[in-house]
Amino acid sequence: MTTIKDVAKRAGVAVSTASLALNQSERVSPSTAEKVMKAAQELQYRKNGWARDLKMQKTQMIGLILHDLSGPFYASIIKGIEQTLLSYGYGLIACSTLGETLGTAERFLHERRVDGVIIFSSDIKDQTLIDVSREDFPVVVMDRVLSHPYLYSVTAHNHQGGYQAAEYFIKRGHKAIGYISGPANNLDSQLRLKGFSQCLADYHFADVPTKWHIRGDYSQQGGYQAARLLIEQGNLPTGLFVSNDEMAFGALKAFAEAGVRVPEDLSVIGFDDVELSQYVRPSLTTIKQPKFEMGSLAAHKVIQHLQGDAPKEHSVLPTELIERESSV
Amino acid sequence: MTTIKDVAKRAGVAVSTASLALNQSERVSPSTAEKVMKAAQELQYRKNGWARDLKMQKTQMIGLILHDLSGPFYASIIKGIEQTLLSYGYGLIACSTLGETLGTAERFLHERRVDGVIIFSSDIKDQTLIDVSREDFPVVVMDRVLSHPYLYSVTAHNHQGGYQAAEYFIKRGHKAIGYISGPANNLDSQLRLKGFSQCLADYHFADVPTKWHIRGDYSQQGGYQAARLLIEQGNLPTGLFVSNDEMAFGALKAFAEAGVRVPEDLSVIGFDDVELSQYVRPSLTTIKQPKFEMGSLAAHKVIQHLQGDAPKEHSVLPTELIERESSV
DNA sequence: CTGTTAGCGCCTTCAT
DNA sequence: ATGAAGGCGCTAACAG
Numbered sequence: 001m002t003t004i005k006d007v008a009k010r011a012g013v014a015v016s017t018a019s020l021a022l023n024q025s026e027r028v029s030p031s032t033a034e035k036v037m038k039a040a041q042e043l044q045y046r047k048n049g050w051a052r053d054l055k056m057q058k059t060q061m062i063g064l065i066l067h068d069l070s071g072p073f074y075a076s077i078i079k080g081i082e083q084t085l086l087s088y089g090y091g092l093i094a095c096s097t098l099g100e101t102l103g104t105a106e107r108f109l110h111e112r113r114v115d116g117v118i119i120f121s122s123d124i125k126d127q128t129l130i131d132v133s134r135e136d137f138p139v140v141v142m143d144r145v146l147s148h149p150y151l152y153s154v155t156a157h158n159h160q161g162g163y164q165a166a167e168y169f170i171k172r173g174h175k176a177i178g179y180i181s182g183p184a185n186n187l188d189s190q191l192r193l194k195g196f197s198q199c200l201a202d203y204h205f206a207d208v209p210t211k212w213h214i215r216g217d218y219s220q221q222g223g224y225q226a227a228r229l230l231i232e233q234g235n236l237p238t239g240l241f242v243s244n245d246e247m248a249f250g251a252l253k254a255f256a257e258a259g260v261r262v263p264e265d266l267s268v269i270g271f272d273d274v275e276l277s278q279y280v281r282p283s284l285t286t287i288k289q290p291k292f293e294m295g296s297l298a299a300h301k302v303i304q305h306l307q308g309d310a311p312k313e314h315s316v317l318p319t320e321l322i323e324r325e326s327s328v
Numbered sequence: 329m330t331t332i333k334d335v336a337k338r339a340g341v342a343v344s345t346a347s348l349a350l351n352q353s354e355r356v357s358p359s360t361a362e363k364v365m366k367a368a369q370e371l372q373y374r375k376n377g378w379a380r381d382l383k384m385q386k387t388q389m390i391g392l393i394l395h396d397l398s399g400p401f402y403a404s405i406i407k408g409i410e411q412t413l414l415s416y417g418y419g420l421i422a423c424s425t426l427g428e429t430l431g432t433a434e435r436f437l438h439e440r441r442v443d444g445v446i447i448f449s450s451d452i453k454d455q456t457l458i459d460v461s462r463e464d465f466p467v468v469v470m471d472r473v474l475s476h477p478y479l480y481s482v483t484a485h486n487h488q489g490g491y492q493a494a495e496y497f498i499k500r501g502h503k504a505i506g507y508i509s510g511p512a513n514n515l516d517s518q519l520r521l522k523g524f525s526q527c528l529a530d531y532h533f534a535d536v537p538t539k540w541h542i543r544g545d546y547s548q549q550g551g552y553q554a555a556r557l558l559i560e561q562g563n564l565p566t567g568l569f570v571s572n573d574e575m576a577f578g579a580l581k582a583f584a585e586a587g588v589r590v591p592e593d594l595s596v597i598g599f600d601d602v603e604l605s606q607y608v609r610p611s612l613t614t615i616k617q618p619k620f621e622m623g624s625l626a627a628h629k630v631i632q633h634l635q636g637d638a639p640k641e642h643s644v645l646p647t648e649l650i651e652r653e654s655s656v
Numbered sequence: 657c658t659g660t661t662a663g664c665g666c667c668t669t670c671a672t
Numbered sequence: 673a674t675g676a677a678g679g680c681g682c683t684a685a686c687a688g
Binding site (some may be wrong): 329331332333343344347348351375376378379380381382383384 | 680681682683684685
């Protein structure tokens with residue numbers, strides 16, 4: 001392992017000089033600079049980023065903790081985060097909390113390996129986040145709202161989104177309305193349901209009967225199975241709100257297989273507006289979350305905090321119903 | 329920023345003792361251990377991961393460099409990598425090469441921030457990989473094949489996959505065959521095309537005429553536009569091979585909109601077997617890459633190398649045609 | 657069982 | 673313009 005020392009020795013200069021040269025400082029003569037560069041080249045020198053960070057007391061990197069690194073839902077959010085971070089000269093490194101053990105995520109959280117983190121994974125407990133956030137380690141959550149110093153949140157207005165879905169059904173004259181919800185421990189899902197029920201109540205409709213309220217897990221398979229359940233009960237609703245697009249895709253598959261026509265027999269509304277929503281057949285009516293903006297805003301908050309600018313604690317971004325072919 | 333020194337002082341012990349206690353060593357008496365723990369608690373001590381890594385000369389983390397952190401195609405690969413890494417006690421951190429600047433990716437590559445890397449992004453040049461790989465920094469590429477010490481590769485048998493697609497069309501009696509390829513600089517795409525053409529030649533078919541060979545960019549939009557182009561030419565082929573599933577989704581949308589019936593008027597075959605392929609309508613016939621295995625194998629190679637076990641340099645995994653509704 | 661000492665690789669005053 | 677020395681936070685001999 002060749003270090004800056006080796007480079008200095010080979011170039012015949014002091015370590016400090018080598019350091020300066022390697023960092024393009026002006027304070028070193030062109031000739032020595034060149035010598036150093038040449039030596040570095042010859043020795044295949046690679047700087048050790050962590051040693052530098054240790055000295056500098058910062059990494060210029062923000063950690064992103066996701067439940068599932070590759071969920072389609074995260075796509076735009078990540079882009080939003082990445083772009084904003086980049087514009088401030090920060091890098092993004094991501095990890096997931098998929099495996100039982102929180103491995104890497106823990107290390108980001110507990111070992112000061114990044115300058116701040118953005119979290120979108122309900123696998124991390126509230127208490128952990130509270131414990132871990134501090135003045136020089138801001139935390140932004142995107143899947144819940146937590147009030148604590150150094151802890152910020154950016155979420156979509158899930159309640160509103162649920163409300164919009166219900167209102168759509170009501171205004172279109174649907175009477176028989178069903179709901180496929182997300183994981184029980186998931187706050188987003190709870191809020192969507194709450195908004196949905198609220199709207200039903202506001203319009204003096206009965207709440208969704210339990211036989212039409214199936215719990216899913218936000219996966220395509222889960223949506224498929226939930227829809228199968230609905231189908232096997234006979235007697236389908238005419239409007240079905242599925243609390244995320246992925247499950248909606250699974251549900252659409254199940255309906256297609258069972259010969260249930262969407263939207264003729266059954267209108268389906270999803271949630272998220274994943275890119276693919278417009279590509280499935282029938283294309284999916286859905287509640288859009290402003291994902292790119294959410295990501296961008298989350299990144300802004302981390303950076304602003306790091307720069308001492310005290311950003312707004314909680315931001316809730318509006319949702320929007322996007323009508324496509326799956327509903328009528 | 330509270331350090332281990334502060335903890336030691338507060339607990340009234342030496343730094344080394346504190347270190348031992350904090351790392352659950354047996355060599356420290358329960359009573360002192362407790363004192364240390366208590367002090368750490370009170371001071372809200374967080375260990376500094378980099379300092380530890382610096383000392384230990386390893387991070388126990390592998391970097392994953394993707395073109396686009398959230399492409400659906402990566403989903404299974406990431407799971408494969410993650411699971412294997414985990415079983416060896418390694419963590420995974422990922423970054424993308426999306427923004428113009430390779431920012432974080434560069435830092436992984438050049439600054440020894442991880443113990444090894446796995447790469448699936450054609451944004452990184454061959455030469456960079458060659459320069460950067462070394463005995464104590466193994467590199468595994470998944471989007472190309474490179475021969476160099478400390479550089480390993482895991483790919484799907486893209487040539488074979490292309491061949492399978494063509495053979496399917498031929499055996500089903502298709503005479504008019506089209507092709508939507510990927511980005512020009514993409515090796516995978518080139519191989520798929522080559523395999524496809526090879527098969528055509530083997531069966532004494534003419535190669536795909538240029539008017540039916542459209543270049544895409546592996547995105548849904550790209551696939552959509554490519555298909556539009558095909559449609560506007562009038563005169564469609566009866567069999568269309570699209571070199572990845574994402575583009576195929578876009579193409580299916582274009583065909584649906586234009587009233588081209590799939591598979592009655594036109595059979596479509598994709599490539600990858602992304603999870604969603606089975607959920608779109610019509611579900612997509614596609615060439616499956618063993619993504620999970622590929623990821624797992626890539627991870628194994630990094631680890632094996634790190635453990636001094638000299639893994640096989642190149643691995644090419646077989647593809648498989650999965651027939652669904654989009655072809656006949 | 658615990659403390660002393662010596663770095664890991666790097667950057668940065670402070671001299672020269 | 674360059675060099676010497678100190679230290680970031682941590683761990684690991686080596687003594688005691």
